[in-house]
Amino acid sequence: MTEVLEPTLTRPVDDAALATLFTEAHTINSFAPTPVTDAQLAEIWNLAKWAPTAANLQPLRVVFPQSPDARQRLVRHLHEGNRAKTLAAPAVALLAFDKDFHELAPRVVPVKPELRDQLAANDDARYQLGRFNGALQAGYFILAARALGLGAGPMGGFDPVGLDAEFFPEGDRSSILVVNLGHPADTGSWYPRLPRLEQAEVLRWE
Numbered sequence: 753m754t755e756v757l758e759p760t761l762t763r764p765v766d767d768a769a770l771a772t773l774f775t776e777a778h779t780i781n782s783f784a785p786t787p788v789t790d791a792q793l794a795e796i797w798n799l800a801k802w803a804p805t806a807a808n809l810q811p812l813r814v815v816f817p818q819s820p821d822a823r824q825r826l827v828r829h830l831h832e833g834n835r836a837k838t839l840a841a842p843a844v845a846l847l848a849f850d851k852d853f854h855e856l857a858p859r860v861v862p863v864k865p866e867l868r869d870q871l872a873a874n875d876d877a878r879y880q881l882g883r884f885n886g887a888l889q890a891g892y893f894i895l896a897a898r899a900l901g902l903g904a905g906p907m908g909g910f911d912p913v914g915l916d917a918e919f920f921p922e923g924d925r926s927s928i929l930v931v932n933l934g935h936p937a938d939t940g941s942w943y944p945r946l947p948r949l950e951q952a953e954v955l956r957w958e
């Protein structure tokens with residue numbers, strides 16, 4: 753007989769939560785001076801880690817360049833238009849994927865002991881899996897920040913070669929996204945909503 757699911761597992765969230773996560777949420781470009789604590793930054797991961805990855809491999813790694821020196825080292829590799837707002841943000845996360853994520857496979861996928869060696873033997877599959885699932889986890893990270901009441905400003909506008917050399921000189925990680933984090937200064941902290949695609953342009957039933 754099928755076990756009855758815990759009601760919390762599939763309970764829809766209310767409209768206020770949907771607004772915070774999706775319908776009213778915006779990408780934030782300027783922030784109030786309200787600080788973001790290290791505990792809040794850790795809490796983003798403590799939520800995001802529960803969202804799924806292929807085979808549970810979890811390739812995302814996160815650096816918080818919070819000291820003035822680290823922030824300057826980050827900003828010099830961003831595109832010009834992303835620099836001032838990143839210097840001013842209360843917190844910033846540099847999201848990357850671990851190119852050697854397969855080394856942890858025996859611990860995080862104990863049900864498939866052969867996986868580490870399979871991935872070690874296939875450079876292309878390993879890279880694709882790491883990059884795709886790292887990006888997936890970056891999306892979860894943004895939504896987790898929103899769920900905790902923070903505004904997020906994701907940015908892909910950076911020099912990936914320079915950024916990787918700066919923060920991952922051993923060559924073991926590859927940058928995916930930089931995310932400014934904080935509380936929006938005011939309603940001018942985001943741009944007007946750009947059009948989303950229509951349902952009929954995206955969805956198809958067969």
Ligand SMILES: Cc1cc2nc3c(=O)[nH]c(=O)nc-3n(C[C@H](O)[C@H](O)[C@H](O)COP(=O)(O)O)c2cc1C
Nearest residue numbers: 777778779834906907908909910929942943945946
């Ligand atoms: C992967 C990714 C890369 C982005 N890169 C930049 C960027 O380099 N600079 C920037 O100002 N905004 C960047 N954005 C912000 C997007 O333009 C913004 O999220 C989108 O237009 C939706 O805005 P909205 O949340 O206010 O509706 C990026 C967003 C994502 C998800």
